[in-house]
Amino acid sequence: MNYEESSVAVRKKLAALSDTNADDWHLCLKARFGMALVFEAIRDELGDGEVITTPYTCITAINPILISGLTPVYHDIDPSILSTSKPDDKLCKGKAKAIVMQHTLGMIGDKTAIRKYADKHKLLLVEDAAHCVTRFARDKSGKILADISVHSFGVEKVLTGTKFGGAIWINPDLKEKNPGLYERIIKKFDRLKKPSVHMNLKVRTYRLNNAVIQRLHGNFRRKFRSFEIKAGILEPPIYPFEQDGQQDEALTTNKNINERILDQLGILKTNYSRRSSNVELYIKKLKSKHFNKVTKLQEPLLAFPILFESAEKANEAYDMLSSQGYFIRRWYSPLLYPGPNSLNIYRYNPKKVPVAEDVSKRIICLPTDLPITQTDRIIKTLADREKPSNNIS
Numbered sequence: 001m002n003y004e005e006s007s008v009a010v011r012k013k014l015a016a017l018s019d020t021n022a023d024d025w026h027l028c029l030k031a032r033f034g035m036a037l038v039f040e041a042i043r044d045e046l047g048d049g050e051v052i053t054t055p056y057t058c059i060t061a062i063n064p065i066l067i068s069g070l071t072p073v074y075h076d077i078d079p080s081i082l083s084t085s086k087p088d089d090k091l092c093k094g095k096a097k098a099i100v101m102q103h104t105l106g107m108i109g110d111k112t113a114i115r116k117y118a119d120k121h122k123l124l125l126v127e128d129a130a131h132c133v134t135r136f137a138r139d140k141s142g143k144i145l146a147d148i149s150v151h152s153f154g155v156e157k158v159l160t161g162t163k164f165g166g167a168i169w170i171n172p173d174l175k176e177k178n179p180g181l182y183e184r185i186i187k188k189f190d191r192l193k194k195p196s197v198h199m200n201l202k203v204r205t206y207r208l209n210n211a212v213i214q215r216l217h218g219n220f221r222r223k224f225r226s227f228e229i230k231a232g233i234l235e236p237p238i239y240p241f242e243q244d245g246q247q248d249e250a251l252t253t254n255k256n257i258n259e260r261i262l263d264q265l266g267i268l269k270t271n272y273s274r275r276s277s278n279v280e281l282y283i284k285k286l287k288s289k290h291f292n293k294v295t296k297l298q299e300p301l302l303a304f305p306i307l308f309e310s311a312e313k314a315n316e317a318y319d320m321l322s323s324q325g326y327f328i329r330r331w332y333s334p335l336l337y338p339g340p341n342s343l344n345i346y347r348y349n350p351k352k353v354p355v356a357e358d359v360s361k362r363i364i365c366l367p368t369d370l371p372i373t374q375t376d377r378i379i380k381t382l383a384d385r386e387k388p389s390n391n392i393s
Contacts, residue, residue, distance in 0.1 A: 003194075006258035013265045014151075014167055017134040020144075024170050026189040029199075029257070031130055031152035031166030032060040033250035034189075038148050038168065039068035041184040042097050042124060049097040052087055052123070055335045055348060056356045057102060059242060061128060062336060062346060066245045070097065072346065076353040082294060082305060082331075082363075086113040089121075098124040101146065105331060105365065106132035106158070106275075106301045115145040124148065124181075131302040133158055133167075134268065147171050148185070153257075155237040156329075158271060158302055159264040160369060163206050164235075165257045192252040200254055202235040209234045238338060245345040272300035275368040278375045279304055282366065285379050288386060291317075294363075303329055303365035311361040317382065318364045326378060329365040 001009065007027055015022040028034040039051065051065045055074045065072045073096065075087040082104035099121075101114045114137075118125040127146035129135060133153065137145045146169075153165035168189070175182045195203065213225050213234075228234035239248070253261075264271075282304045283296055290313050294305040308314035314330075321328045331337070335356055340346045350357050366378055 001255070001259070003255045003258070006255050006262065007253065010167070010253075010258050010261050010265070013262060014134060014169075017265060017268060018136065018169075019142075020169060021172065024172055026168045026170065026186075027253045027258070028166045028168065028189070028192065029164055029195060029251040029253055030060075030154060031150050031168075032064055032247060033192075034166050034168035035061065035064035035126075035150050036067055036247060036250055037188040037192075038126065038150075038185060039064050039070055039098070041181060041188055043068045043070050045178070045181040045184050046097045050095045051098045051100060051126075052091050052096055053100040054083055054102050054104075054356070055353050056082055056104060056332050056360065057128070057335075058238070058332065058337045059245075059340055059346070060238060060247075061100070061102070061130070063242060063245055063247045066345070067247050071095075072348075074348060074353055074356075077356045077359065079307065079355060079359050080294060081107050081109055082359065083107070084114070085109075085111065087117055089117075092121040092123070096121060096123055098126050100126050100128055101137060102128040103132050103135075103137065105303050105305060106135065106299055107295055107297060108132065108135060108137050108299060109297055111137040111145060112139055115139070118147075124178075126150065130154075130157060132300070134265075135300075136169075144171060147174050147177070153261050153264070156302075158275070158300070159261070159268070160271075161264045162257070162260045164203055165253050165261050189252075192250060195251050195254050198232065199235070199251065200256070202233070203254065204256060205233075206235060243339065243341045245340070245342075271369070275300035275302075277372060278368040278370065281372060281375050282368075282379070285376075286382065288382060290386070301368050303331065304368055305331070305363055305365050307359060308362045308364070314362045314364050317385070320385070321364075321366075321378065321381065324381065326374075327367055330360075330363060331365050333360040333363065335360050 011022040011025040014025045050071045050073045052073050056077050062072050075084050078085050083102045125147045127149040129149050130152035133151045149169040151167045153159050153162040155163050229236050279301050280298050291306045291308040
């Protein structure tokens with residue numbers, strides 16, 4: 001297949017997996033690039049204003065708002081879904097143009113209240129489905145709630161065999177709801193440039209470069225990685241300049257990326273089945289007096305979140321499991337991960353989101369892509385620390 005053929009094949013596969021139309025999917029090199037195009041189109045069509053979003057996310061989900069000229073306004077989170085089920089009406093003061101509905105770790109549940117909120121305040125509903133590719137928030141009839149939905153094939157997402165790529169789904173109803181905005185978005189994606197020869201080389205050698213770096217140790221590993229990034233050899237998940245609210249020029253995918261995406265989408269059902277089984281096991285067997293399971297929703301989560309009674313106990317559990325070779329994450333610690341260089345750039349005030357600030361300090365996220373036997377060992381390891389002779393308290 002050539003580039004055009006592989007792009008069509010990816011869009012058709014996404015449509016088949018999500019019961020949508022292939023023509024409504026648009027590809028980009030990184031999901032953040034697609035988000036930026038969407039927010040730029042919103043500002044171009046609707047003018048200056050705000051976007052209601054969450055601080056419990058990565059800065060790469062906020063930068064597209066900033067570079068478009070819009071202003072982020074942050075809602076606090078519901079700790080049972082690590083997002084919001086219904087934002088406060090006080091956040092919407094007539095300046096908001098859109099609201100972001102994030103499915104943290106793939107927790108979707110019932111988000112119909114957010115659709116109602118968006119309709120009430122005449123906001124565009126942008127769905128951040130970066131952690132749950134091809135899955136959407138839907139109403140009881142199965143209708144997709146979002147006007148625009150963002151899906152990612154990037155680093156540390158559900159497709160473990162891809163490191164690049166994003167897909168933006170545009171609700172065909174938007175064509176009638178706001179034809180001017182719809183056309184602006186479509187045109188922006190149609191005009192996306194292809195990656196340069198240099199970028200194609202970085203994409204192709206990404207796995208090899210990371211494999212070399214992982215064999216190094218300590219401070220030398222960090223220095224060598226920094227050298228490769230500055231030399232333009234390695235494309236990092238997040239550039240240092242992105243912590244200043246900046247972002248690279250938006251690009252589309254290439255043939256190599258499309259083929260990797262196709263391979264991984266071909267086994268997505270197996271991927272999600274494994275994650276669902278592990279989530280079910282965590283919900284059934286994981287017990288502690290020192291932490292709570294964040295969710296009881298049996299969804300194919302990117303990782304399974306548990307919330308400790310203190311930051312100290314969360315840190316101890318994280319260090320212990322990591323030392324045994326398990327890939328444990330701290331989504332999102334710090335908030336606006338990996339942390340902005342300036343809170344002012346991001347218009348962020350920690351005092352306005354106390355729940356999110358607290359949760360980010362006490363959470364760890366357990367892997368869901370392991371064989372069941374390894375998940376059982378993680379559960380047993382955490383249970384063993386409950387015993388008096390080895391109590392984490």
